Amino acid sequence: MNAHILVVEDEVKLAQFIELELKYEGYQVSVAHDGLTGIETARQSTPDLIILDWMLPGVSGLEICRRLRTTGVKIPIILLTAKDEISDRVAGLDAGADDYVVKPFSVEELLARVRAHLRRTTEEDSHLMQFSDLRLNRSSREVHRDSRAIELTAKEFDLLEYLISHPRQVLSRDQILERVWGYDFMGDSNIIEVYIRYLRLKLEANGEKRLIQTVRGVGYVLRE
Template identity: 80%
Template sequence: MKSHILVVEDEGKLAQFIKLELEYEGYEVTVVTDGLGGLGTAREMTPDLILLDWMLPGISGLEICRRLRQTGDKVPIILLTAKDEVSDRVAGLDAGADDYMIKPFSIEELLARIRANLRRNQEEDSSSLQFSDLRLDRSSREVYRSNRLIELTAKEFDLLEYLISHPRQVLTRDQILERVWGYDFMGDSNIIEVYVRYLRLKLEANQEPRLIQTVRGVGYVLRE
């Protein structure tokens, strides 16, 4: 699959140049030219990486970075800026940026930084899965909603892991039974509804928005 990169940059010529270069390298690219639009697109589209200009109309790239990190979003973010003071770099990294490019920059270096950040994120993703403010760690079998640790039984964890591994994909009851309970499961087929109810109670204990949605007559889907 192509990696999807979100470019939030209000300089039209620069944004178009970056877009063309990234598409030539095989990436899928979305360009947004203002802060609020960039924040909304980042939350809706869950890109694999964000190139984020510091100075933007609406809200700054720094503020976008802070807001994404506050909701638990770990998407790699590379800040693009003309600010070259050490204090500026520190502010950007403290806000949650993973990397920092000072304008003007070489496209070769930018592409190398993108590859490095995507590679590092993919290595982390092999054990950690994230959707919205929900994070699941396969190695420790821990689940967090924002910063709240959620205690799950083994089967609750397995069900949530299957759902979060296929975000926004409608999974049928048969698919869930086969994957989570096994092909030879002979118990009550209502077991899925029971465990979905258990998960919802735990995931929504602090009145958080529902993430596990019912698709009537079909199955379930993890989406906002």
């Protein structure tokens, strides 16, 4: 699905121009002409990227950045601004903007920055894996069950990553040994049971439902 971009710009002709250019590039586009509508649209439609004018009626672009960031919204934000002082740029970035384009700007530059931020977001998303309320980040090696952070050892993480990479697929003990411990593993094959037990203890520490199921005589599967 094509990326959805929200344009918040009070100059109607400029907003229409940006909208047309973005649609020509294949993006889905929503437009808001004031700050309050911009915030509401951002929260309701959860776009993939926001192009946000600094000077807006009602609520400024800077204030929109702050409000979205303080409520945990991590959508990339590109500020459009007529302000080109270093202090203004710093203020924009400090408020939570990811980038800024100074007016007047070339549409080619704006489109290039849009592509760069969407590409970066896609790369970050490829590191995130989720099953039910369990989330695993391959890049940061962080694991969460709902909002609870779970500390795992390197091998526990590798085992869970293998399971979450093959949801609802029964994995044999041999497959798990080969993938997680390697071809040359010469230790006790009961190591799998030991680590599955460790994982279950940590994943179910607050009484959460079991996700790692035993398939007797075969192996294990991640399913509800």
